[in-house]
Amino acid sequence: MNRDGSDRARPSRRRSPSTPRHRERAPLRIRFRRTRGRRLRQLGYGLVTLVAALCAAAVVAYQLTTIPEPHPETVTQSTVFLDTEGAYLGRRGPVDRQDVPLSAVPRHVQEAVIAAENRSFRTDRGISPRAVARATLATLTGGAPQGGSTITQQYVKNALLSPERSLSRKAREALVAIKLDRTRSKDEILQGYLNTVYFGRGAAGIQSAARNYFGVDARRLTVAQGAALASIVNIPSYYEKAGSDPKVTARLRDRWEWVLDAMAASGSISARQRAAARFPAFRFYPPGETEGQRQYLIDVAAKEAADRLGITEDQLASGGYTVTTTFDLGLQDSATQLVQGHPGGKGGVRVHTAVVGMVPGDGAVRLLYGGSDYARQPFNDAVSGAVEAGTALEPFSGLAPPGGPLRRLLGTPAPTPLNLTSAYAALAADGTYATPYTVARITREGRTVYRARPDVRRVLGEKEALMAAARAGAPPSPVDFVGPATKGFTTGGAGGGSTRRTVWTTAYDSRLTLTVALFADRPGPGKGTRRPALLPNEPAPVGFAEGVAAGIREAAD
Numbered sequence: 001m002n003r004d005g006s007d008r009a010r011p012s013r014r015r016s017p018s019t020p021r022h023r024e025r026a027p028l029r030i031r032f033r034r035t036r037g038r039r040l041r042q043l044g045y046g047l048v049t050l051v052a053a054l055c056a057a058a059v060v061a062y063q064l065t066t067i068p069e070p071h072p073e074t075v076t077q078s079t080v081f082l083d084t085e086g087a088y089l090g091r092r093g094p095v096d097r098q099d100v101p102l103s104a105v106p107r108h109v110q111e112a113v114i115a116a117e118n119r120s121f122r123t124d125r126g127i128s129p130r131a132v133a134r135a136t137l138a139t140l141t142g143g144a145p146q147g148g149s150t151i152t153q154q155y156v157k158n159a160l161l162s163p164e165r166s167l168s169r170k171a172r173e174a175l176v177a178i179k180l181d182r183t184r185s186k187d188e189i190l191q192g193y194l195n196t197v198y199f200g201r202g203a204a205g206i207q208s209a210a211r212n213y214f215g216v217d218a219r220r221l222t223v224a225q226g227a228a229l230a231s232i233v234n235i236p237s238y239y240e241k242a243g244s245d246p247k248v249t250a251r252l253r254d255r256w257e258w259v260l261d262a263m264a265a266s267g268s269i270s271a272r273q274r275a276a277a278r279f280p281a282f283r284f285y286p287p288g289e290t291e292g293q294r295q296y297l298i299d300v301a302a303k304e305a306a307d308r309l310g311i312t313e314d315q316l317a318s319g320g321y322t323v324t325t326t327f328d329l330g331l332q333d334s335a336t337q338l339v340q341g342h343p344g345g346k347g348g349v350r351v352h353t354a355v356v357g358m359v360p361g362d363g364a365v366r367l368l369y370g371g372s373d374y375a376r377q378p379f380n381d382a383v384s385g386a387v388e389a390g391t392a393l394e395p396f397s398g399l400a401p402p403g404g405p406l407r408r409l410l411g412t413p414a415p416t417p418l419n420l421t422s423a424y425a426a427l428a429a430d431g432t433y434a435t436p437y438t439v440a441r442i443t444r445e446g447r448t449v450y451r452a453r454p455d456v457r458r459v460l461g462e463k464e465a466l467m468a469a470a471r472a473g474a475p476p477s478p479v480d481f482v483g484p485a486t487k488g489f490t491t492g493g494a495g496g497g498s499t500r501r502t503v504w505t506t507a508y509d510s511r512l513t514l515t516v517a518l519f520a521d522r523p524g525p526g527k528g529t530r531r532p533a534l535l536p537n538e539p540a541p542v543g544f545a546e547g548v549a550a551g552i553r554e555a556a557d
Contacts, residue, residue: 086324090298100207115268154193223273297327354517368438370382383418409422424515512556
């Protein structure tokens with residue numbers, strides 16, 4: 001019942017389920033403040049998880065990373081040829097590179113490279129994080145390749161990994177560099193780097209660079225030369241013209257000064273050494289005409305060296321040998337200059353001059369001029385050219401039959417200049433014949449694998465030797481023409497007067513037997529063929545041959 005006593009139903013105060021309940025929501029700023037702690041904790045947990053995952057991935061990647069073997073081209077070495085005094089003659093091989101131990105590289109050269117390329121090398125961990133970041137950004141954006149890598153990274157990139165530009169290769173480079181730094185000594189890494197880094201002029205490694213730029217072994221590099229080579233590593237394809245291009249030379253000199261200043265500041269060199277350093281002179285690049293002449297010498301020495309070792313010339317070229325020859329580059333260059341004074345022939349006539357100098361009683365060939373242009377005529381006139389002897393062998397006629405090699409020579413109407421020189425060398429040695437040779441010693445990795453032993457034998461009795469020497473004649477007057485020590489001097493050949501076909505001039509003493517041979521040819525009836533021709537009368541063939549002999553004798557004295 002209601003308060004008024006009626007039975008009417010009272011309205012319910014209960015809210016209908018469908019009626020919305022209105023509550024005022026807190027502002028976003030307040031709600032964010034209330035949940036900030038929870039959100040920060042979640043972010044922290046995420047960052048820690050991410051870092052942990054990255055660290056775990058790096059650890060796994062590091063453990064799985066192996067240090068690869070060097071590329072075949074970075075371990076292939078060329079064979080180097082030196083003259084009798086150790087001067088650089090040339091090389092054979094697919095690359096111009098020879099390994100040397102770090103002990104063969106002067107400390108000031110090592111420090112120069114470190115000053116130029118990676119001053120923290122002795123203390124860093126193998127990588128430069130900044131350089132890695134720059135290189136990664138450049139790879140992502142397609143920018144230019146970035147420098148600034150450590151020496152360890154450069155060695156890994158150049159010698160152990162492929163040159164492709166990708167993030168995966170850059171990451172592997174960093175991992176290998178770190179592992180290399182942890183498993184190898186700094187000296188081992190520096191040795192590998194110095195033996196593989198490119199210096200321009202086709203030279204890979206410090207040894208080849210020293211020979212190409214300065215004509216010396218790495219162990220003989222001065223402070224100034226070492227700093228110059230270290231400066232070149234930055235842009236070798238540009239700096240390789242130093243010494244022949246004034247602009248390049250001036251720019252390299254600025255960098256050279258910078259490297260020396262860094263060395264002095266670090267204590268690598270003293271203040272006195274810094275003050276005494278003078279910018280070095282470079283071998284001219286590209287090579288001049290006398291450089292081309294050396295290929296004749298290398299051809300002969302390479303064949304002989306391969307024969308002595310019982311290997312092919314290809315195996316010799318890639319074997320990393322050092323071949324010390326019997327040649328004297330000073331005499332060789334003198335002969336080249338004297339011979340190239342001939343004006344040549346006319347009407348297609350080509351004048352050939354061959355010059356041979358060898359040591360009597362020993363057989364060592366000091367001089368071998370085989371042609372005017374190796375690129376145009378690789379055929380060596382001095383060794384393989386058959387030149388009509390004419391009267392050149394008359395001093396040996398009518399003697400008792402000589403021994404072996406000389407007997408064969410005298411039965412040849414057209415001997416090679418090398419063979420005829422060896423015959424007159426037997427006269428200079430009082431009848432003792434020495435087999436000609438051009439290779440004195442062969443070494444590999446510092447170990448001697450071959451050393452020449454002269455092959456000598458008596459081929460003429462004392463009486464026969466004296467008779468032949470008397471027939472050869474004395475030097476022309478005055479004696480100074482060929483030197484006061486000259487024992488014999490003879491000029492012969494085929495033809496005479498205006499019909500000279502060949503001229504032979506030989507001068508000899510106990511130290512050197514020298515032969516100059518002149519002959520000529522002209523185009524033959526068939527395409528690309530040549531046939532003998534008369535020597536031109538200007539200049540006079542006999543006078544020219546004797547003048548060349550006199551000039552070389554003077555240089556030898």
